[in-house]
Amino acid sequence: MASISRKYLFGGDKRWSTSDWTACDDRVRGGASISYLAIKSSTTTITNPEQNQDQPENESNSVLFYGKLDASTLGGAGFASHRNKTNTIDWNLADYDGIELQIGESDGKRYVFIIKDEILPKRPDGRNRTSVNWEYEFVIPSSETMREGNVVRLRWKDFRPTYRGRLKDDLKRELNVAGIKRVTIMMRSFFGYQEGGFELEIKSIAAFKEEEEDSETTLPAIQDTAGQQEAGIDREAAIVTRAESARSRPGERQRPGSLLRRLWSACCGY
Incomplete structure (x- = not known):
């Protein structure tokens, strides 16, 4: 069993605050x-034997990312997202293996989880300039078929670079993990x-590092929740790997440089 060390970016010992985030929707x-x-708070209670009453202990919080996705108004190119809005953040995560959700x-x-290692100055007209995105798609089985407490680990090598809606597999540089600026x-x-x-529900976002090799078998990539149920997976989230995602990304297999990603680039600085 691997020993995992973490650097929390949000959640954990870095409590969530909605003021750190902003929406970018279609x-x-x-x-x-x-x-x-939205913040979702939870409190564990203990009973004080002297006063015979419950007292709060270890208050924690998570966030709910929720909303409504429209797939018709823009011809199927619908999206909804939240990102951290502090442009002065510069996380040095070079000592870690990836991101843990x-x-x-x-x-x-x-x-989709997206990270940026570069944020360019805005244009003279105030619009955002586009820079490279690093993306990872994942599916978490429904809570009706899976227990809570799933952990998704996204390794740096599996993030896919995109620019103005196009995959940049020929990008000459690697993700600068010593200078992560936005998630x-x-x-x-x-x-x-x-x-x-x-x-x-997201309990925490953290950089993670495995201190030793994990002897457990890696879960296979699963394309949809129906497949996950058939596989009988009941202990950890099934993650869509980079290769699997490239083969089976829904709706984009014949859409190089998709309109959807171009819309993100234009309006949200993605």
Whole structure:
């Protein structure tokens, strides 16, 4: 069993605050999707034997990323997202293996986690300049079929670079893990593959490092929740790997440089 060390970016010992985040939804381009980020607090109680009453202990919090995804207004190019809004952040994560998401309740839909290692100055007209995104798609089985407490570990090598809506597999440089500046959680329509209400509870976002080799068998990549149920996986979130995602990304297999990603680039500085 591997020993894991963590540097919390949000959650854990870095308590969540919605003031650190801002929405970027397709409404800025005339769409109808909308997303929210709300604090979900929880408190463990203990009984004081002297006073015979419960007292709070170890108060913690998580966030709910939720909203409604519209897949029709923009011709299937719907998206809703939240990102941290502090442009002065510069996380040096060079000593870590990747990003760890601790997930609570899930709706079983496909989400995207995006990181940026470069934020360019805005244009003279105030618009954001586009820089390279590093993306990872994942699916967490529905809470109805999976216990809470799923951990998703996204290794640096599996983040896929994109620029102005196009994959940049020929990019000459690697992700600068010593200078991570922004993280984004996103819900995409994948051109009608998914739509409607969505909700994902995120307990923490952290950089992680394995101190030793894990002897457990790695879970296989699963394309959808139906497949996950058939596989009988009941202990950890199934992650869509880089290769699997490239083969089976819904709605984009024949859409190089998709309109959806171009919309993100134009309106959110993605």
